[in-house]
Structures are given as C-alpha cells and as structure tokens.
Amino acid sequence: MYSILKRVIFFVLLITLWEMLFWWGIWPEYILPSPVSVCKTLARGFRDQSLLIGIAISMKRIAIGYGISIGAGIFLGLLIGRFRIFEETLGSLISGLQTLPTICWLPLALLWFGLNDRAIIFLVFMGAVLSITIATDAGVKSVPSLYIRAAKTMGAKGLKLYLEVIIPAALPHIIIGMKQGWSFAWRSLMAGELLIVCLGLGHLLMIGRELNDMSQVIAVMLVIILIGILVDRLFFMKVERHMRERWGLVKS
Amino acid sequence: MMLESAGIEGIIELDHERVDTKMEIPGVNDVKPNLRIRHVSKSFQSKNGSVYVLEDINFEIKQGEFVCLVGPSGCGKTTLMNIVAGLEKADSGEVWANGRRVSGAGTDRVVIFQEAALFPWLNVIKNVEFGLKLKGINSRERRNIALEYLKMVHLTKFQNSHVHELSGGMKQRVAIARALAMNPDMLLMDEPFSALDAQTRWILHFELQNIWMKTKKTIMFVTHNIREAVCLADRIFILSTSPGRIKKEFFVDLPRPRDDNDVHVAEYSTRIMKELKAEIDKVVKCEMDADSCTECDIKCTTEAPAKTDIGGGI
Numbered sequence: 258m259y260s261i262l263k264r265v266i267f268f269v270l271l272i273t274l275w276e277m278l279f280w281w282g283i284w285p286e287y288i289l290p291s292p293v294s295v296c297k298t299l300a301r302g303f304r305d306q307s308l309l310i311g312i313a314i315s316m317k318r319i320a321i322g323y324g325i326s327i328g329a330g331i332f333l334g335l336l337i338g339r340f341r342i343f344e345e346t347l348g349s350l351i352s353g354l355q356t357l358p359t360i361c362w363l364p365l366a367l368l369w370f371g372l373n374d375r376a377i378i379f380l381v382f383m384g385a386v387l388s389i390t391i392a393t394d395a396g397v398k399s400v401p402s403l404y405i406r407a408a409k410t411m412g413a414k415g416l417k418l419y420l421e422v423i424i425p426a427a428l429p430h431i432i433i434g435m436k437q438g439w440s441f442a443w444r445s446l447m448a449g450e451l452l453i454v455c456l457g458l459g460h461l462l463m464i465g466r467e468l469n470d471m472s473q474v475i476a477v478m479l480v481i482i483l484i485g486i487l488v489d490r491l492f493f494m495k496v497e498r499h500m501r502e503r504w505g506l507v508k509s
Numbered sequence: 510m511m512l513e514s515a516g517i518e519g520i521i522e523l524d525h526e527r528v529d530t531k532m533e534i535p536g537v538n539d540v541k542p543n544l545r546i547r548h549v550s551k552s553f554q555s556k557n558g559s560v561y562v563l564e565d566i567n568f569e570i571k572q573g574e575f576v577c578l579v580g581p582s583g584c585g586k587t588t589l590m591n592i593v594a595g596l597e598k599a600d601s602g603e604v605w606a607n608g609r610r611v612s613g614a615g616t617d618r619v620v621i622f623q624e625a626a627l628f629p630w631l632n633v634i635k636n637v638e639f640g641l642k643l644k645g646i647n648s649r650e651r652r653n654i655a656l657e658y659l660k661m662v663h664l665t666k667f668q669n670s671h672v673h674e675l676s677g678g679m680k681q682r683v684a685i686a687r688a689l690a691m692n693p694d695m696l697l698m699d700e701p702f703s704a705l706d707a708q709t710r711w712i713l714h715f716e717l718q719n720i721w722m723k724t725k726k727t728i729m730f731v732t733h734n735i736r737e738a739v740c741l742a743d744r745i746f747i748l749s750t751s752p753g754r755i756k757k758e759f760f761v762d763l764p765r766p767r768d769d770n771d772v773h774v775a776e777y778s779t780r781i782m783k784e785l786k787a788e789i790d791k792v793v794k795c796e797m798d799a800d801s802c803t804e805c806d807i808k809c810t811t812e813a814p815a816k817t818d819i820g821g822g823i
Contacts, residue, residue, distance in 0.1 A: 403622060403624060403626045404626060404628060406596050406614075406620070406622070406626075407620065407622060407626035408639075409596065409614040410594055410595075410596070410614045410615075410616070410618065410619050410620040410697075411616060411619060411639060411640035411643060411687075411688075411691060412614075412615075412616040412640055412643045412644060412691075413643055414614075417643060421639070421642070421643065422628070425628070425630040425631075426628070426630065428630065502671070503629065503630060503671055504629045504630070504671075504673065505629070505671060505672070505673025505674065
C-alpha cells in the first residue's frame with residue numbers, strides 16, 4: 258500500500274513538472290505539448306476510433322507472428338535440446354542469428370514479401386523465435402534424466418514422453434524465453450510499423466511526426482507502453498507466479 | 510548344492526559360488542519364477558581398459574518374493590537394477606521377466622528411485638495418475654485407482670498438494686503409490702529409503718511390508734543397508750565389488766512385520782555384516798589409496814560411468 262502511494266506521488270510530481278515546463282514556454286508546443294493536450298489527443302483517438310483501429314491492427318500482427326514463433330521456437334528448441342546432430346548444426350546457426358538485430362531482417366522481408374502485413378509479421382516472428390528456441394533448448398537440457406527414466410518405466414515413449422514429461426519439465430525455461438521473445442517481438446513490430454506504411458500503432462506515431470503533432474506522438478507512445486505493461490502484468494506475471502507456487506521455487 | 514544351517518532359527522545361508530543356478534530349495538520352488546537373470550555381464554570403459562561392473566550374474570526371483578540385493582558402494586547393484594528395468598543394456602546375458610525377454614523399459618516392472626522422481630508440475634494425485642493416463646484409462650477410473658493407492662500409503666489428505674509441500678518420506682510414499690497404481694508384476698526399488706532419516710525409514714519399513722503382504726507383488730530391492738535388507742527381504746543376495754558378482758545368498762524366514770530393532774533382525778544383520786566386511790575393506794582400501802590400488806581401476810570412480818543414473822550410488 259505504502260509503495261503504491263509513493264508511486265502515485267512520484268507520477269503526480271512528474272506530470273506537474275511537465276505542466277510547469279510547458280507553462281514556462283521555453284519550448285514551442287510542437288516540441289513539448291502540455292499533458293492536457295496529450296490527454297485530449299488520447300481521448301479523441303479513442304473517440305474517433307483511430308487509436309482503437311491502430312491497436313487492433315498491431316495486436317493482430319503480433320498475435321500471428323508471435324503465435325507462430327512460439328510453435329516454431331518450441332519445436333526447434335526440442336530438436337536442438339534432444340538430438341546431438343541438430344545441436345551441432347542448427348544450434349550454431351541459431352546462436353549466430355541471435356546476434357543479428359531483428360530490424361536487419363527488414364530489407365530481406367521487403368524483398369520476400371513486399372510492403373505489406375506479411376513482412377511485418379515476418380519481422381515479429383524473427384524477433385521472438387530465436388529467444389524461444391534458445392530457452393527451450395536450455396530447458397530441455399536441464400530436465401533431470403531421473404524424470405525421463407521414471408516416465409519411461411511407467412510407459413512413456415515417443416511423442417507422449419515429449420508432451421507429458423519433457424515439455425512440462427522444461428516449461429519454466431520456456432516461459433522465460435516466451436517473455437523475452439514477447440519483448441523482442443513487440444519492439445520488432447513497432448520498428449516494422451514505423452518503416453512500412455500500413456496502419457498500426459507505429460504508423461500512428463509516424464503520422465504524428467508528419468503532422469508535427471507532438472501530442473499524438475506522445476499519446477501513441479503512452480499506449481504502446483501501456484500495452485507492454487498490461488501484457489506483462491496480465492499474462493507473464495500470473496503465469497510465473499503460478500509456476501513458482503506449483504514448483505515451490507519461492508516461499509510465498 | 511551347499512546348504513548350511515545357520516545359528517538362528519529360520520535362516521538358510523547359501524554360498525553362492527558353489528550353488529547351481531537351478532538350486533532346489535524345498536518349498537520355494539513351487540512358484541514360477543517372475544524374474545530370471547542369466548549370465549548377465551556389464552563392463553564400462555575406463556582409461557585402463559574395460560572394467561567389469563557385473564560379471565556373470567545368475568538368479569531367479571519367484572512370484573511374490575521380496576528379494577534384496579546388498580553390496581557396498583560401486584558393486585554394480587544399481588546397474589543391475591537398471592538392466593532389469595530395461596533402462597540399460599547388458600553386454601551379455603539375458604533377463605526374462607514374466608516369461609518375456611527384457612529389451613526395454615516396460616510397465617510390468619516399475620522402478621522406484623532413491624529420489625522420489627515425482628513430477629513438480631503435477632499435484633500429488635495427478636502424479637499417481639500419470640502412468641494410468643499413459644495407459645489410456647479414462648479420467649474417472651484413474652482417479653479412483655489413484656485414490657485407492659493413495660489410501661494405501663495413507664496420503665489421501667494430501668491428494669491436492671503440490672509435490673514440494675511434502676516431506677521426503679511422503680514423497681517416497683507417493684512414488685510407491687504411483688508405481689502400485691500401474692499394477693505392475695514387479696516393483697524395482699533402488700535404495701528408495703536411503704535419503705531419508707532413520708525415523709521415517711523405520712515407519713516406511715512397516716508400511717512397505719504391509720503393502721507387500723497386501724498386494725503380494727514381487728519386489729527387488731537394492732540397498733547398502735544390511736539391516737534394512739534383513740528387515741524387508743525373504744531372500745538376500747550379497748554382491749561383491751569389482752567385478753560385481755553374487756557372492757552369497759541368505760534366506761530370511763522371520764515373522765512379519767519385522768522391526769529394524771528386533772533382536773533377531775539385529776543378530777542376523779551382524780552375521781551378514783561379517784560376510785560383507787571383506788568387501789567393504791576392499792572398497793575403503795581403494796578409496797584411501799587410489800594410486801597404488803591394483804585390485805580395481807575404476808572402482809574408486811565406479812559411479813562415474815553411470816552419469817545418467819541420478820538414483821544410483823550410495
């Protein structure tokens with residue numbers, strides 16, 4: 258309770274300072290808009306649905322790209338984690354590619370897919386898949402062989418061994434990889450939308466810049482931050498807490 | 510065949526090196542063998558060449574019998590257990606379980622490891638249901654079976670607990686329930702109580718004996734604790750180290766349930782201890798004086814080749 262109070266006071270002070278800076282008029286409004294006009298822009302954006310449409314389009318892209326990357330990442334991670342041949346070949350490729358900033362895939366994506374949704378989805382996919390692959394690989398390698406042997410004596414083999422034992426046992430690692438993958442995917446999405454003109458939140462940012470409408474730029478930035486926080490709080494924190502309680506990783 | 514009547518009533522001691530594998534012990538041979546181990550050998554590669562961990566192991570376990578394998582650290586008893594379980598392959602020889610030759614892990618031989626190996630992502634009852642789910646039994650039926658066996662180990666109250674909330678002894682009891690729920694012909698127990706404190710072990714010895722008397726499962730139990738073996742087993746095999754061979758065989762015919770602290774159990778343990786002393790001395794000598802040891806070459810690191818077996822060793 259006390260920490261929430263401190264946080265509220267901090268943000269109230271920050272916004273007050275911002276408002277004061279605006280009133281002093283050191284910078285023109287297209288460089289530093291007032292918090293009030295940012296709020297107005299936000300409200301207008303929601304009223305005329307331009308922000309809502311932007312959010313919906315961006316979320317659709319990330320849902321597709323990130324969804325595919327979860328499936329592919331877990332699959333590749335299992336291959337690398339369980340089979341020596343894939344570790345020696347695919348594994349080195351993956352760790353090499355991981356050093357490449359995702360936005361470097363943009364020229365390739367444009368040539369492969371053109372200036373459209375699919376290029377952005379590809380960027381999102383590339384942003385998340387490597388993190389998830391690497392984390393799954395680490396998770397699979399850390400599964401105690403005792404679990405696998407115990408499961409085998411109870412009749413687990415083939416696909417069932419993966420579904421019932423290896424994946425659940427590796428899940429804490431996979432979740433960490435998914436969380437990291439999400440933040441990379443979110444960044445790649447914004448980068449892609451800034452550079453490819455086709456709606457979405459990134460595009461709204463660029464419109465704000467083109468119209469010299471700094472309050473729109475800041476409003477959209479706030480929305481992007483908010484979505485990031487919401488996904489983290491509503492999904493990853495809950496999943497992680499559930500996992501900790503179940504596995505007994507932390508005494509609560 | 511050599512039959513030596515022991516000092517204590519009800520105990521038969523056999524010198525295994527001189528016993529033919531088809532020995533006739535009156536009254537024990539009427540039941541068909543559940544497990545038959547024939548000429549099983551296993552070696553590991555070390556820098557000094559290959560080293561026999563098991564050499565020409567031969568024995569049979571009858572339906573419903575409770576057999577303990579006892580031996581000092583590194584005598585290959587866990588390796589033998591893994592071979593019977595189908596988790597490791599023997600270099601030569603064969604293992605027959607229930608009339609079929611063992612070629613891999615099978616649900617007719619469920620293993621209980623030193624660590625309970627319960628799955629932390631499942632709660633207690635789901636752990637017990639695990640094998641039943643793999644068998645394709647529907648959810649209501651497997652819940653009933655799981656509850657029945659949780660009741661047998663007195664843990665129904667904890668059915669919805671997470672694994673980490675249980676004590677070591679409780680975990681091992683859940684592991685026993687999980688194994689029994691599979692309704693295997695044979696339980697393979699690899700030092701299941703060695704990580705527990707004496708008090709818990711004492712309780713579990715009673716519990717296991719009661720379960721065994723109720724279910725009449727064939728049990729092959731590996732331990733380095735002689736008193737535990739005397740307390741539990743119908744028959745005890747003493748394994749020697751480097752190479753692991755069956756050195757002696759003892760029959761224990763004391764009334765059940767037996768108590769660790771029972772005077773007969775204690776007396777009998779002492780006698781077996783004497784048998785084992787030579788072997789233990791050999792191991793100690795190796796560990797203390799590893800460089801000049803000629804009797805063994807990997808013994809001091811015998812547990813090393815078995816990297817995969819977390820449950821192994823002492």
